[in-house]
Amino acid sequence: MNDLIFFFNQAIIGGVVLGSIYALGAVGVTLIFGILRFAHFAHGDMMTLGGFISFVLAGIVAGLGIAFPLPIGFIVVPFAMLIAAGLALGIDKGFYAPLRARGAKPVTLLIASIGVTMMIQGLIRLFFGVGTYSFFDTQPKVLHRIELPFEGVTRPISFSEPQLLLVISTIIAVVALHYFLTRSRLGKGMRAMADNPDLAKVSGINTKLVVRVTWIIAGALACLAGTMLALDVSLKPDLAFNIVLPIFAAAILGGLGHAYGAIAGGFVLGFAETLAVFNWSVLLRPFRDNLPEWFEIPNTLSLVQSEYKLTVAFVILVVVLLVRPTGIFKGAST
Amino acid sequence: MSLIDLKDIKAGYGATPILNGVNMAIDASDIGVIVGPNGAGKSTTLKAIFGLLNVMDGTITFDGRDTTRLEADRLVPMGLSFVPQEHNVFTSMTVHENLEMGAFIRRDDISGTLDEVYEMFPDLKAKRRQPAGELSGGQRQMVAMGRALMSKPKLLMLDEPSAGLSPRYMMEIFEQVVKINAAGVGILMVEQNARQALAFATKGFVLANGQNRFTGTGQELLDDPDVAKSFLGG
Ligand SMILES: Nc1ncnc2c1ncn2[C@@H]1O[C@H](COP(=O)(O)OP(=O)(O)OP(=O)(O)O)[C@@H](O)[C@H]1O
Ligand SMILES: [Mg+2]
Numbered sequence: 001m002n003d004l005i006f007f008f009n010q011a012i013i014g015g016v017v018l019g020s021i022y023a024l025g026a027v028g029v030t031l032i033f034g035i036l037r038f039a040h041f042a043h044g045d046m047m048t049l050g051g052f053i054s055f056v057l058a059g060i061v062a063g064l065g066i067a068f069p070l071p072i073g074f075i076v077v078p079f080a081m082l083i084a085a086g087l088a089l090g091i092d093k094g095f096y097a098p099l100r101a102r103g104a105k106p107v108t109l110l111i112a113s114i115g116v117t118m119m120i121q122g123l124i125r126l127f128f129g130v131g132t133y134s135f136f137d138t139q140p141k142v143l144h145r146i147e148l149p150f151e152g153v154t155r156p157i158s159f160s161e162p163q164l165l166l167v168i169s170t171i172i173a174v175v176a177l178h179y180f181l182t183r184s185r186l187g188k189g190m191r192a193m194a195d196n197p198d199l200a201k202v203s204g205i206n207t208k209l210v211v212r213v214t215w216i217i218a219g220a221l222a223c224l225a226g227t228m229l230a231l232d233v234s235l236k237p238d239l240a241f242n243i244v245l246p247i248f249a250a251a252i253l254g255g256l257g258h259a260y261g262a263i264a265g266g267f268v269l270g271f272a273e274t275l276a277v278f279n280w281s282v283l284l285r286p287f288r289d290n291l292p293e294w295f296e297i298p299n300t301l302s303l304v305q306s307e308y309k310l311t312v313a314f315v316i317l318v319v320v321l322l323v324r325p326t327g328i329f330k331g332a333s334t
Numbered sequence: 335m336s337l338i339d340l341k342d343i344k345a346g347y348g349a350t351p352i353l354n355g356v357n358m359a360i361d362a363s364d365i366g367v368i369v370g371p372n373g374a375g376k377s378t379t380l381k382a383i384f385g386l387l388n389v390m391d392g393t394i395t396f397d398g399r400d401t402t403r404l405e406a407d408r409l410v411p412m413g414l415s416f417v418p419q420e421h422n423v424f425t426s427m428t429v430h431e432n433l434e435m436g437a438f439i440r441r442d443d444i445s446g447t448l449d450e451v452y453e454m455f456p457d458l459k460a461k462r463r464q465p466a467g468e469l470s471g472g473q474r475q476m477v478a479m480g481r482a483l484m485s486k487p488k489l490l491m492l493d494e495p496s497a498g499l500s501p502r503y504m505m506e507i508f509e510q511v512v513k514i515n516a517a518g519v520g521i522l523m524v525e526q527n528a529r530q531a532l533a534f535a536t537k538g539f540v541l542a543n544g545q546n547r548f549t550g551t552g553q554e555l556l557d558d559p560d561v562a563k564s565f566l567g568g
Contacts, residue, residue: 185438188427192435195424202384202418204410204439204485 002155003282005148009158011271011278017163017232019270020170021243024225026250026262027177028218034194034257035214036096038109042116043222044244046088049120050223051230051239053087054080055133062138071142073135074165077227081220088219089212091116117241124237133235162231169228173221174263181259186213194257246273246313253320255327265327269313277306335398337362337489337520338383343392345382351390352378353544358522360537362488365511365521367552369528369565370541376524377419379541380491383522384416385409397488411439413488417495419524422478425467429458432466432477436484444484451480454510472503479510483519490514492523496531508534528566532556540565 025047032040057076068075095112104112142161147153180187186209193200193210201207226240233239250269254261281301288297304312320327336359346352353375360366368376381387383394385405394402397412406416415436424432433451437444452459455476461469466477475495482490492511496504504527512534515521525531532538535552540561548561555561 185434188431188434189438191427191431192424192438195426196421198386199418199422199424200435201406202386202410202416203435203481204407205435206407206438 005155014274015271019267022250023263023266025247026266029251030262038106041113044240045120046222047226047240050084051226054227081223084223085216085219088215166228249313249317273312276303276312339395345389362520364536366537367531367535368524368539374541375544415482415487416491417478417482419493423466430462436481489520
């Protein structure tokens with residue numbers, strides 16, 4: 001039983017947490033792809049940038065000396081999302097819109113976004129150096145422990161407050177996005193443009209406005225994901241650059257352009273990664289006596305060593321591209 | 335003054351013009367039908383009116399205003415609607431959502447127009463929650479027309495609305511076109527089923543090589559032996 005709880009803490013909670021981050025990132029990638037038809041490589045760095053915006057705001061708020069019941073980094077996140085949405089609009093206006101106006105091909109935009117990646121990373125390093133920052137210098141990080149009322153169970157279910165807040169805010173973001181896409185006029189216009197851009201134009205849909213709304217949503221969600229990731233681990237200039245590959249894998253897995261697919265893809269990737277690095281011998285140990293003599297449980301029995309967990313995303317990506325290049329969720333609307 | 339007036343339009347997709355001087359005038363009471371061989375520039379004419387390609391020379395006047403250089407997002411609010419030849423529905427969206435997208439530019443209550451469209455195409459009402467991509471070709475064409483009507487146009491442009499449809503659906507579409515026109519909406523349509531369409535056209539245009547070859551009432555074109563021989567298959 002203790003081992004099962006260990007499994008739950010490590011693999012299930014870990015998978016949900018990682019999946020939430022991937023889902024929030026992949027939604028932005030997939031929306032941008034659906035509307036503008038290019039792979040926005042700088043998305044990971046927009047997440048990191050969002051984390052740093054929250055960090056600065058949190059520093060300002062902490063200076064006020066008010067005590068908050070929640071992490072300050074979380075309290076400021078709505079404001080950081082607003083700023084990040086504005087910056088995303090600025091990045092589009094400054095770098096991508098002029099290229100689109102000249103009829104640039106998607107590959108040109110992709111390369112431009114690699115340039116934006118370097119620019120954001122450079123700017124962050126310029127102002128914050130290469131160090132690692134924590135949101136919890138002025139506040140303790142709260143850990144939740146749930147003791148289970150069973151005999152012989154000593155290990156509690158445990159997770160941190162930032163992890164809980166991450167999952168809650170992901171649920172809120174996904175539900176809000178769902179209502180936006182299926183109920184609001186602009187959200188439907190966005191789906192229409194992703195479905196058939198020429199017909200959207202012919203229908204008189206204000207495509208420029210749709211593009212702006214896309215950046216606002218993608219920028220805000222990237223900021224949310226980056227901040228929550230930084231709250232869960234720590235903040236550093238390459239925070240999200242390292243996870244841009246699984247985020248793209250999640251978006252492709254869900255079928256590029258399909259928002260719900262990207263969310264599902266994010267959780268599939270999150271679980272695949274945590275299950276692949278999980279030490280399965282923990283679960284085998286209780287059965288030690290029932291196993292055949294010759295079978296000795298190794299100390300670590302995981303599919304992939306955790307240093308190589310990025311390969312999980314790679315393998316999934318390659319298999320999906322070979323077997324179902326349109327993604328596993330193709331056919332669902334949006 | 336006509337609802338729409340094309341004077342000597344030269345237009346194309348790149349540097350070389352596809353249209354070499356097209357002239358057309360349509361009133362709100364008219365059903366204009368454009369016929370002509372494949373590649374004559376029929377679709378190109380409609381796209382030029384709708385601001386989807388580069389007009390190099392000539393002027394387009396719609397509802398008393400020069401619209402030569404205006405793009406679709408300006409033209410739709412002025413009362414122009416267009417049903418393209420292909421890919422003319424949002425396949426992943428429901429029938430109902432397709433119609434809503436046609437009314438995107440409107441900020442007033444659209445329920446009255448929705449009812450009218452559903453009354454016009456009862457098939458669609460039954461399928462309103464279904465993705466348009468799952469419908470038959472004829473039903474898709476109805477969705478496409480319904481979508482274009484949702485903006486309450488003064489002029490409805492249709493590119494081969496009967497292409498690939500069974501005679502039953504073709505007749506239904508044509509009947510609706512006549513009804514829409516009777517309600518005060520000008521029609522400008524391209525048709526391959528030229529004889530059937532010219533039969534109810536008040537104005538007919540034969541295009542070939544990007545130019546007008548014959549212009550007259552639908553009946554005049556049908557009666558003209560040259561037109562019949564060269565363009566209507568004898
Ligand atoms: N998107 C495009 N880019 C470049 N050239 C095009 C494009 N669309 C059409 N053309 C060319 O323009 C010419 C006129 O085409 P258009 O589509 O207007 O013909 P059409 O009269 O509508 O014929 P059809 O009966 O086949 O629909 C053709 O020579 C065609 O090759
Ligand atoms: Mg055509």
